[in-house]
Amino acid sequence: MLLGSGPRAGFAELILPANEPGSSIMPGKVNPTQAEALAMVCCRVIGNHTTVTLANGLGTLELNAYKPVIIYSLLQSVSLLAGAASSFAEHMVEGVEADRERIAELLDRSLMPVTALNPHIGYDKAAEIAKLAVQRNLSLREAAIASGHVTEEQFRQWIDLEGMTREV
Incomplete structure (x- = not known):
């Protein structure tokens, strides 16, 4: 739900x-109703699980008078999960897409890859680059080159964002 927040602010991934x-x-916002509905079903299932746990614990010796509530709760959970999973798959999973343009923009503006420079230029220079990027509102690449500690070719070799984020 959070990754779908937007459309122009929030994560919007x-x-x-x-x-x-x-x-x-x-207007224009798409509500994550399928994800919210699935989360509500999960809350209900957790409640049913608590009921099953308590009712099971109330049984004495080999007799448990609480079997009806145990069975009811279990069957309700199975039914709810089956319906919710089917609806979620059909109306959310099949239609959800990664916003590749937004993800590329966030990745380009991220300072996290600066740690990959540590082995090459040391922590202090890498930290200097990160601070420069923040102070001047630069991308990490722009800040690294502007700092004079890294050439564009070195940056491309050492910071391979495609390689760091590709599917495994």
Whole structure:
């Protein structure tokens, strides 16, 4: 849900399928209703699990008068999960997309890859580059080259964002 926040602010890394009209207070926003519904079902299942646990613990010796509530809760959980999983797969998973442009933008602006420079130029110079990027609102690449500690070719060799983030 959080990764789909947006459309122009927040994480906005996922493009969620629009399964119904948008937000009543924010036109153009796609609500993550399928994810929210699945989360609600999970809350109900956790409640049922608690019921099963308590009812099972109330049984004495080889007799448990609480079997009806145990069975009811278990069957309700199975039914809820089956329906929710099916709906989530059909209306969310099949339509969700990674917003590759937004992810590339966030990746380009990230300072995390600066740690890959440590073995080559040392911690202090890498930290200097990160601070420069923040102070001047530069990308890590721009700051590294502007610092004079790294050439563009070295940056390309040492900071391989594609390699660091590719599917395994």
